Each structure stands twice: as C-alpha cells, then as structure tokens.
Amino acid sequence: MPKKQRRTFTTEFKKQMVQLYENGKTRATIVEEYDLTASALDRWISQAQTTGSFKEKDNRSLEEEELIALRKENQCLKMEVDILKQAALIMGRK
Helix, strand or coil: CCCCCCCCCCHHHHHHHHHHHHCCCCHHHHHHHHCCCHHHHHHHHHHHHHCCCCCHHHHCCHHHHHHHHHHHHHHHHHHHHHHHHHHHHHHHHC
16 A cells, blocks of 8 residues: 655645634544544644644744753764864874
C-alpha cells in the first residue's frame, strides 16, 4: 500500500475545520469529508483552544523552549571549546 504524500494546509483552512467542529460537526465527519487524519484535526483543535495559533513555535511548552535554548547554548560552547583547542595547538608550536 503506497504511503500518502504529506500535505500542508493553510491557517485559514485549519480555522475553518476547527470552526466546523465547534459548530457541532463530528470529528469523524470532518475527517472523512476532507480526507484528513484524526490526529491532525485533534492537534488543530487543541492549538486553537490553547493559544489560538497554528504555528508550532507558538504552541511549544516551557520545557520545549528551555530545551531548544539549552541546545543552542551547548552548540555555542562546543564551538568555543574547539576554537580554544585550536588556539592551544597553535600557541604550543611557537
């Protein structure tokens, strides 16, 4: 069975799907009519109810934000260590 190709949806479309759900249309009906996955629709509903935004960046938890910041800091520190190692090698030759 071939895999379905990943599709992207506009913010307007997502808002319309959430609006249909909020107006009483069942999840199963929406999923079937618009050929969506239930998990995508559930995620859109959750995002609309919590932040009102469908952008992943706006829907990150505090822990996710902290993890991203720590990974950036870690990468920066690794680069600094590499630079210092190179400097030590150069100074050691003189």
